[in-house]
Amino acid sequence: MATIHDVARVAGVSISTVSYALSGKRSIADSTRQRIDDAVQQLGYLPNAGARMLKGTRTNILAVSAPLHAGTYAPAHMTFVLSVATAAREYDYDVLLLTQDEATSGISRVAQSSLVDGIILLDVSNEDPRTDLVRRLGLPATVVGVPAETDGLTCVDLDFERAAEMCVERLVDLGHTDIGLLGQAPLVYKRGSNFPPRFRSAFAQMGARLGAHTTFAPTDEDSASVVAAFDRISAALPEMTALVMHCNEPVQSMVLEILRQRGIRVPEDLSIISACSTFDTDHLNPPLDVIPLPADKSCTRAIALTMEQLAGNVDPHVELIEPTYVELGSTSSVTH
Amino acid sequence: MATIHDVARVAGVSISTVSYALSGKRSIADSTRQRIDDAVQQLGYLPNAGARMLKGTRTNILAVSAPLHAGTYAPAHMTFVLSVATAAREYDYDVLLLTQDEATSGISRVAQSSLVDGIILLDVSNEDPRTDLVRRLGLPATVVGVPAETDGLTCVDLDFERAAEMCVERLVDLGHTDIGLLGQAPLVYKRGSNFPPRFRSAFAQMGARLGAHTTFAPTDEDSASVVAAFDRISAALPEMTALVMHCNEPVQSMVLEILRQRGIRVPEDLSIISACSTFDTDHLNPPLDVIPLPADKSCTRAIALTMEQLAGNVDPHVELIEPTYVELGSTSSVTH
């Protein structure tokens, strides 16, 4: 492996000149820079990561803590991990993956051995031990999601409350007064995951405020549960004309399947909105109006915030991303 | 952050003594070791990763190259990434995630900057540019999957041919003579992904050898495609009494849904085997006999092989994992 010494020798300069030429921190004669660039090219030189970590104050590595909880939808999880990795590369950062048990203990380990410059926390629950940990470590860190206690934390997330409100507002505007909400797995609400309850209660409140009847049912991923949940909602709201789905892709396609079987037409008989979904709803049958959960946006912002923390100019705060509504034809106004 | 100097000072010894006490590479008096351990504990000392990488010959980091291709089933993908990370930790290795465009170019980058000791390649296709790359780099590397050309490569994978044969053998043993195969997305077969065609042709060959009629159809993930594919198979094999599914979870549950709708009973009217699945089939309705695709086994072995390469005692070779058949009641003998 070529070192900076090799480059210096080939270019006929000292190593400090090479270093300055590459970092651009001091002015270098054009001719010299050219020779150095050539040597670098020829030798395929890349600075040794260890040496750079040791000397410089940066490791150019970020830890991403991504435990896979039961009830977490794997594709969504994956989408976030990938988005973080991609966003990090924009700043010349690599990503170290901490999962499972290591998702918590690994944080201390990599922080104390100065392996990483910062930490990204994914899939935080309300009372997440990792939040205290990063507070204590004092390392730049950004949480994707909003835990119960956000003091001293930098967080980014979709504005789930606003998203729920947008769903209700739109449907009420279209004349709907009986609106169901199909939620995630019961476990998700119990485990203390943060956004599902947030969405659920904002939904109920907005419904109450605008004078609509709403009801809620969680569901597991198997078809029996989905049918049961749908029936429960239908029973509670016999006049239901609109349904908001805040759940996984398989569940959403099962619901559409149930509707087809029962001859319930979308949107003529039932208006449907897919809320906070990480997947494309336009290949569903029919395509569903959706408020996307923008993993790329959240993660890009999370990385940007972490970089700002590294630069030292940002105070802990919570940033909520404004939801957007995408119309694909699965809602219509009520016609009596 | 505490350094080895701090530990040495607190314990009242030289830094080399501390280093030897921690690495165990030279004998140390019990009393001294005790004082050192105490100091380490008290200071929360962990060796600086950069310094260790620089001096030692190991970085204790592995790169895992995991591009997410179109047509790749995200949960399966995620399962492999997690398994690699978990297995690596058993050897005190961390995992650096290379995805998307960086899945290829990042390999050279992290290798040439000596950031990683080895590389794990996931989801390789027949002609994968990454295989040439790792051959050229000469860094310890293990491929999970089997590309077209395996010379000079260390590969681990489920024995897909054997799995296909097991399916056919079992069904023929049970008296079935008309056996369908429902495959993955057409794209997967076109892209040059390796195992789906391997499975498919072994399936056909074994069918021919045992005198069974077989037919094959790929399918996309939407319900229209699934129905079409199922109908195509049924049309080609009007007497079909058994179906092997080598496809994603959503597709498999859609098929079960179709069967329910049409009143086709499992296993009375149709025996079903779920082949090479990364998910649990026992929560399906009904639970399906399955030959699992053991991500943890493959990845654990891949990491072990990489560690052996690091130790310098293993030659490039291909290792195939023997499939296992799990009976859950979705197959039965033909009754006329």
Next chain:
DNA sequence: CCGCATAATCGAAACGTTTCGACGATTTCG
């Protein structure tokens, strides 16, 4: 034409480890 700011380059120190060779102090053994 002299002194001085500026540009371009260099040498050396420092980052925190690991590891080699050295050196007393014990122990072993012929």
Next chain:
DNA sequence: CGAAATCGTCGAAACGTTTCGATTATGCGG
């Protein structure tokens, strides 16, 4: 009982960078 082997410890070098002064060459105003 003396030489040799072993044990426990230490100092110093080396890994490949970055960066801080220092040094030399160059251009400029007075």
